[in-house]
Amino acid sequence: MSNYQLVSFSPTHFYESIVIFNQEFGKDYISFEEIDKQYKINTFLGYGVVDNASKELIGLCLGYTNYTAEEQFKLPLPKEYVYLKSIVVRRDCHGKGIGKRLLAEFIKKADEVRQDIFSTVWVKEHTISVFEKMLAKSQFVLCSEHKNYWQERSMIEKFECEKCGSPPCTCTMRVYAKKIQ
Ligand SMILES: [Zn+2]
Numbered sequence: 001m002s003n004y005q006l007v008s009f010s011p012t013h014f015y016e017s018i019v020i021f022n023q024e025f026g027k028d029y030i031s032f033e034e035i036d037k038q039y040k041i042n043t044f045l046g047y048g049v050v051d052n053a054s055k056e057l058i059g060l061c062l063g064y065t066n067y068t069a070e071e072q073f074k075l076p077l078p079k080e081y082v083y084l085k086s087i088v089v090r091r092d093c094h095g096k097g098i099g100k101r102l103l104a105e106f107i108k109k110a111d112e113v114r115q116d117i118f119s120t121v122w123v124k125e126h127t128i129s130v131f132e133k134m135l136a137k138s139q140f141v142l143c144s145e146h147k148n149y150w151q152e153r154s155m156i157e158k159f160e161c162e163k164c165g166s167p168p169c170t171c172t173m174r175v176y177a178k179k180i181q
Pocket of ligand 1: 161162163164165168169170171
């Protein structure tokens with residue numbers, strides 16, 4: 001980890017993070033307007049990893065504290081919780097433990113605010129993603145699974161899923177939780 005440094009995520013990282021997100025999760029994963037909007041309405045909890053030599057952002061972990069949205073999870077939730085939106089690491093920097101380090105830092109912070117963590121992942125049916133394996137190692141538990149979760153939306157909004165390509169997206173959405181309180 002000595003060649004990288006962990007920093008708090010801030011608006012100065014918006015552009016670079018969008019490039020990484022769209023590269024790794026599909027070209028329309030998130031826009032500047034969307035991330036900017038989320039930043040204004042939510043309390044961000046995020047970390048970035050910056051390469052010491054190039055000063056480039058090479059990975060990030062993004063979520064919110066004091067989150068209250070319910071509809072996307074389809075299950076009972078505490079009044080306020082931490083939502084772990086995503087962890088992403090630039091492809092050429094995989095396998096260096098960066099994602100693990102980001103998750104550990106994120107959990108530490110959630111522990112400080114004493115809120116349970118919820119996260120959603122999207123996967124092809126019958127597969128387990130690297131992210132899910134990482135969550136399981138950190139005592140996250142699978143709460144529910146929703147098949148074809150984005151099918152309708154992908155056709156309306158015509159978004160291209162990184163896993164399915166052109167719509168419809170037939171990915172499964174899984175909800176994970178980690179008890180903090
Ligand atoms: Zn898909």
